[in-house]
Amino acid sequence: ETGVTQSPTHLIKTRGQQVTLRCSSQSGHNTVSWYQQALGQGPQFIFQYYREEENGRGNFPPRFSGLQFPNYSSELNVNALELDDSALYLCASSLLDRPNYGYTFGSGTRLTVV
Amino acid sequence: RKEVEQDPGPFNVPEGATVAFNCTYSNSASQSFFWYRQDCRKEPKLLMSVYSSGNEDGRFTAQLNRASQYISLLIRDSKLSDSATYLCVVPRNSGNTPLVFGKGTRLSVIA
Numbered sequence: 001e002t003g004v005t006q007s008p009t010h011l012i013k014t015r016g017q018q019v020t021l022r023c024s025s026q027s028g029h030n031t032v033s034w035y036q037q038a039l040g041q042g043p044q045f046i047f048q049y050y051r052e053e054e055n056g057r058g059n060f061p062p063r064f065s066g067l068q069f070p071n072y073s074s075e076l077n078v079n080a081l082e083l084d085d086s087a088l089y090l091c092a093s094s095l096l097d098r099p100n101y102g103y104t105f106g107s108g109t110r111l112t113v114v
Numbered sequence: 115r116k117e118v119e120q121d122p123g124p125f126n127v128p129e130g131a132t133v134a135f136n137c138t139y140s141n142s143a144s145q146s147f148f149w150y151r152q153d154c155r156k157e158p159k160l161l162m163s164v165y166s167s168g169n170e171d172g173r174f175t176a177q178l179n180r181a182s183q184y185i186s187l188l189i190r191d192s193k194l195s196d197s198a199t200y201l202c203v204v205p206r207n208s209g210n211t212p213l214v215f216g217k218g219t220r221l222s223v224i225a
Binding site: 033035040041042043044045048056058088090092101102103104105106107108 | 118146148150155156157158159160163201203206212213214215216217218
């Protein structure tokens with residue numbers, strides 16, 4: 001059983017640029033959630049995808065967008081990067097109808113905006 | 115009340131000590147609760163699930179008090195390897211998704 005994989009592991013971008021982060025969900029999981037974790041903070045919910053549709057969104061502006069593909073993998077896109085977007089971006093996969101199992105996280109993408 | 119609130123610590127305890135963390139939550143309809151462990155610069159990993167009055171796994175005990183809306187995590191006989199940040203996690207909606215994370219409680223176990 002493969003776990004959650006994210007790419008790239010590290011990324012440096014300039015303010016104003018756009019970035020795409022990728023996530024492959026754990027085998028058998030149908031739901032992908034994205035979180036942003038700033039230094040010293042807990043992960044903050046960005047959005048969740050189920051069956052290729054957004055299934056909930058946190059308090060993030062529209063320049064944060066996402067996709068889920070038929071194989072349940074997902075992308076997070078951030079436009080017009082700001083310095084405050086520097087953070088660890090975590091992807092988590094789960095089964096929507098098995099909430100008691102919790103989430104399995106990938107190792108994250110560390111984004112630095114300069 | 116915040117969605118999920120934890121004492122940030124840090125908790126500095128000697129090896130062998132017993133330490134407890136508390137977490138309060140605001141959504142009275144939440145059914146499942148979780149404790150995650152996060153090592154420095156790593157991803158969170160599921161430590162325990164709690165969906166009844168409590169759960170025990172070796173040295174770790176999680177308890178749930180629905181009336182007061184808090185969850186606790188007790189670690190007995192602390193090991194150096196227990197040093198990490200412990201995240202309290204509560205679902206936002208009654209459908210148990212998405213999960214809302216607390217800011218975490220940092221534990222340092224000292225030799």
